[in-house]
Amino acid sequence: MTENLTTVLKQKANNLRVHSIISTSEAGSGHPTTCMSAAEIVSALFFHAMRYDPQDSHNPNNDRFILSKGHAAPLLYAAWAEAGIISAEDLLTLRRIDSDLEGHPTPRLEWVDVATGSLGQGLSIGVGMAINAKYLDKSDFRVYVLMGDGETAAGGVWEAVALAAHYGLNNLIGIVDVNGFGQSQQSMYGFDTDSYCRRFEAFGWKTIGVDGHNMDEILGALNGAKTTADRPTMIVAKTFKGRGVSFLENKQGWHGKPIPKGEQLDTALKDLGPISPNSSFQTEKPPAPSPVAEPRISAVGPPEYQIGEEEATRNGYGSGLAKLGDANPLVIALDGDVKNSTYTEQFMEKHDDRYFEMFIAEQNLVGTGIGLSKCGKIPFVSTFAAFLTRAGDHVRMSAISQANIKYVGSHCGVSIGEDGPSQMGLEDLAMFRALPGSVVLYPSDVVAAERLVAEVAVYEGIAYIRTSRPKTPVIYANDEQFPIGGSKILRFSDSDQATIIAAGVTLHEALKAYGQLKVDGISTRIIDLYSVKPVDTKTLLNAAAATNNTLITVEDHYPEGGLGEAVLSAVASEGIEVHKLAVNGIPRSGKADELLEAHGISAACIVRKVKEIC
C-alpha cells in the first residue's frame, strides 16, 4: 500500500468519526461509539476496496454493502457524505421525521437495499445477493457484510454461515467488528478474536484476523478476501468502541448515547481533530451495465383440472410454480428441506438452476429470499406455514425493506391431521396480515392455487399464499380468474338467511353445510374469501345487506388475527353481526375430519351455528 493511500484512508476514517459524532449529537440520539469502532473498515471499503460507481446507485455490477449492524447508520451516511453522494449538511438531519437519514437504514434511501437494525439478518441477505451474482447473473460483484460481534450470537448468522460455505460463495465477504461489547455488557467472547476465527473456520470459511484500526492490515485482508477461490471470507477485526475519543474509547456505558453538546462534544471533537479536506479517492468502477435484454416473460400455462377431481392446494402450488418458472426466468424457488411436502420440488425438477435448497434453517431461507429480491429476482420462499414463524423477525423486516418476496406456507390448519400441532400452521394468517403492504391469499382448490401463484408473481410487494395438505375437490373452471382483493360467491339465492365466509378446507366444509342446511329449509350464501388481505369489502357488505346483516366466518386457524378478524375489520364500522368459527384450544393428532369436528370448524359445526343463529 502506498503511504499516500493509507494516509488518505486514515484521514477519511477520522472524518467518518467526526461526522458520526456531530450528526448524533445534533439528533440527540443514535450510536456514535458503535460507529467509531468500524471507521477504518468502512473507510477502506468505501474509498478503496469496493468496486462501485458513486454516481450510479443502480449499476447492477456495483459491489453491495450491507450494514448488518444497522445501528451504525450514521457511519454509513458519513461514508456517503465523504464519497460525495450526499452533503455533509444532510448529515445534520439524521433521525428527523422529514429526513430519509433514519435511525437505522431503510430502503427509502437509494443506496440502501434492505432495512437493517434487527441484528443478525444482514449476512443472510448477503447470501442471497452472492447467490444471485455467482449462480444466476454470473456477475463479478462482491457482497460485503459488516456485523457487530454481539450480533454473531444470533443463530440466523450461523444459518447463513453454514449455507454460504455449502454453496462456495467466495464472492461473499463478512467483517466482524469485535469491539468486545454488546449493548448492556461485554459480549460473550470479549476480545477473543481467535474464538471467532475458530468458529468461522470450523464452518468452512476462510478467516483473517486483523487489528481493526490498522489500515494496512485491513487493506491486506480485503485484498486477500478477493482472491479466495472456493469459500467465503470472514475478516475478524479487533477494535475499540468509541475509538479516537479519550473519554469514550473502550468505556462502558456509552452504547446508544450521543455525546451531549457542550463541553463533552467539544472535547471529543478536539480529540479527533478537524475534518480533513475532501481528499480525492479512487475506487475501481464496475463495468457499465451491459444492455440487458428484457427478460422474456410469457403467459403462464393455465390449470388443467376437471371439476370434481380431488387434489391438494399444495399440489396446485407445486404445479403452478413450475409453470410460472417456465414463463418467467426471474422466478427463483427456495425451500427448507420440505420440498417433497410443499411440492416446490415440481419447480426444482424443471428448473433446478433456479432452485436453491436452504435446509432446515428458515431464518436464512427468508433472508436469502430478501437478498434475491433486491437483485431483481422474484423469490418464492416455501416451507410449512408453522415453520415460517421461525423466521418471524426476518419476515417483519422484509416488510420494512419493501421486499418483492412471495411466501408460501403449506400444511396449514388442523386439517393436516395426525402429525399434530407442532406441524400445523394456525397463526400464519395473523402473522402475514400484520405486515404493512402485504397481500394474503388462501386458495380453496388447485385451480385457484395455480392462478394465485401467477397473480402474486406480477404483484409488486410481499405476498403470502397458504396451502393445505388434504385433497379437496376442484370447484373452479380452469379459466377462472382470481384477482387480488376479490372473492367468489359460490351459492346464493333471494332468501338467504345468512352468509358463510370461508376459504381453503373450511370452504369445502361450508359447501357441505350448505347442502345439509338446504335440506332443512335454510338457505345460505357461500363466499370463498380467497383474498384474506385485502378483503373484498364491497361483496361482504352487499352480502350482509342481503342476508339479515348476518355473517358467519369459518377458518382452519386460531380465532385471532385471521380470516374472521379480517372480515370483522372490513365490516366493523357498519354494525354488522359477525359470528366467528375458528380452531378452539390446542389441537392434537388425529384424522383430519375428526379434528375439524373436535375443533369446531366442520360442516356439522357450521350447520349447528347457523341453526343457532337463524
Place this chain on the structure above:
Amino acid sequence: MTENLTTVLKQKANNLRVHSIISTSEAGSGHPTTCMSAAEIVSALFFHAMRYDPQDSHNPNNDRFILSKGHAAPLLYAAWAEAGIISAEDLLTLRRIDSDLEGHPTPRLEWVDVATGSLGQGLSIGVGMAINAKYLDKSDFRVYVLMGDGETAAGGVWEAVALAAHYGLNNLIGIVDVNGFGQSQQSMYGFDTDSYCRRFEAFGWKTIGVDGHNMDEILGALNGAKTTADRPTMIVAKTFKGRGVSFLENKQGWHGKPIPKGEQLDTALKDLGPISPNSSFQTEKPPAPSPVAEPRISAVGPPEYQIGEEEATRNGYGSGLAKLGDANPLVIALDGDVKNSTYTEQFMEKHDDRYFEMFIAEQNLVGTGIGLSKCGKIPFVSTFAAFLTRAGDHVRMSAISQANIKYVGSHCGVSIGEDGPSQMGLEDLAMFRALPGSVVLYPSDVVAAERLVAEVAVYEGIAYIRTSRPKTPVIYANDEQFPIGGSKILRFSDSDQATIIAAGVTLHEALKAYGQLKVDGISTRIIDLYSVKPVDTKTLLNAAAATNNTLITVEDHYPEGGLGEAVLSAVASEGIEVHKLAVNGIPRSGKADELLEAHGISAACIVRKVKEIC
C-alpha cells in the same frame, strides 16, 4: 461393559425398532426410519445411562430427556413400553384422536416436559433445565437432548450451543444422530461427522464421535460425558436411517413413510426378528426427592408513585419485577442484552443469582425460559417487542407445551421515536393473541405495569406484557387492582356520544382527545383496555349500549390482530359499530409525537375521527 449389558441393550434397541415399525404401520403415518437410526442411542439412555425412576415421573431428581428430533416420537413411546411405563398395546393407538401418543410428543403425556416437532428447539430447552439444575436447584440431574443432523442447520441450535458453553453447563449432554439425510435430501454435511465435531468443539463443547450402532462405543461416550467437569458434551453418532431392515437402511425416499402392511411389513419384521422378551434392566435411581419446603412467597410490595408523575411503563416493569423477585424465589429473569432498555436490570441488581444474560439470541432466550418453566420456575423473558418475533416459532411451541412463561416486550409502537421501524413492536399483540391460552396485557401507567407483573406471576400459563419507551403520567392510585380480563372506565357521563378504547401510549392520547372534545361539546367515554386478551366483553357491550353503539379503538400497533380486532371479536355478534385507529403504513424515524400524528393515532387524529362519526 459386561457382555450381558451390551447384549441386553442391543436386544432392547431391536425391540424399539420393531415397536416403531409396528406402531407407525398401524397408524398409517409416522417416521419409522428416523426412529430406527437412533434405537441404540435411546436404548443406552433409557435402560442404562439415564438416572430416573420409571415409577415416578415427578421425581425432580430424574435426569431429563428431550427428544428434539420430535418426529422420532414412536421411538420414545417404544422406550416407555420397554421400560414398563406404558404397555406395548398402547403403542398401537399412535396418532389416534383419542390417544395421548401423538404424532410428535406433547406434554399431555406425563413423561414429556415440552412439545417438540419443530426442529432445532430442544437444545435451548435443555439449556434452561441444565441452568436450573446447576445454578438454581443445585441438583445433580443431567439433561440429555437427542437431535437429528439436519436439525443442526437451525440457528437456534447454535444459540444454545454458544450459551451452554458460556455457562459451563457440564450437566448438558447432546447427541446428534448423524444419519446423513434430512427430509427431502442428503443433509448439508452427509456423514462427515468430523465436521460436526469440529464445529461443536470450536464453540467450546467436548465432542465424542461414535458409531451410533455400536453399543459399546455409545456406552463409553455416555460415561465419558458424565465426567466432563467444565463444559457440555456433544456425542456425534454416525448412524443409518432405517437401520436393521434391508430395504430401508440408508435408502432415500422413506422419510416420513410408514411401512405398508402386507409384504413389506412382513419382510421388515422378518429382518429385525422377534421382540426379545422383556429382559430386566437396571437404571440408577435418582435420590428420592428431599422434602422441599414450600417456597416462601410473600406479598409483592405495592407501587409507590404520585398521580401525575411521569414515568415509562418499561420502568414500571423493571421496578415491578424487582419487587416480585423480593417476594417470590421462583421468579427468574432472562434478557437478550437489552436489560438497560427493558429495565430487567433492576431485577438483576437485586437478584443477580436469578438473572441470566442470554445475549443477542432470542430463540434461545425463549427456549431457555421454556426449560426453566418446566422445572417449576417462573421465568420472565424480556427483550424489545419487535425482537420477540425472532423467536416466533419458540413462542408458538411454548403454547403447545403449555409452558408457564411470562413474556415482556418493550419499545412497542411508533412511540419509541427516532430509532425507527426496525426497533418498533407493531405486530406483537397479534403474535401473542394468536396463542391458545395466552393472556395479553398492556399497562397504561407504571402503577398498572407493576400490578400486572404481580398478576401474571400468579397466572398459570403464558402471559405477555407490552411496555412502552416514553414517559407517561401516572393515572392510577397505588392501590388500584388490575385483574386479568378487566378494564378501567376513566371518563364517562350520561351523554357520551361514543366510547374510545385504548391502552398504553394511546390511552393518554385518548385522554387528551377527551378534553379537546369536551371543549367542543362532545362527551366521550374513555376505556383503558389494559387486558387485550381476554377482553372485558361485558364492559365493552355496556359501553356500546350507552354510547350509540359506537366504539372507537386506538392502538400503537398495526391494524391487524391487535387491540382493535380484539374489541371487534368481542362485540362482533352484536352488530356494534367499531371504528379502528391504528398505525398506517411503514413507520419511520422521528419524534414520538410527530409519529403518532403522522401514523394516525394521536389525540388530534382521535378528535378528528370522533367528529367525523358523531
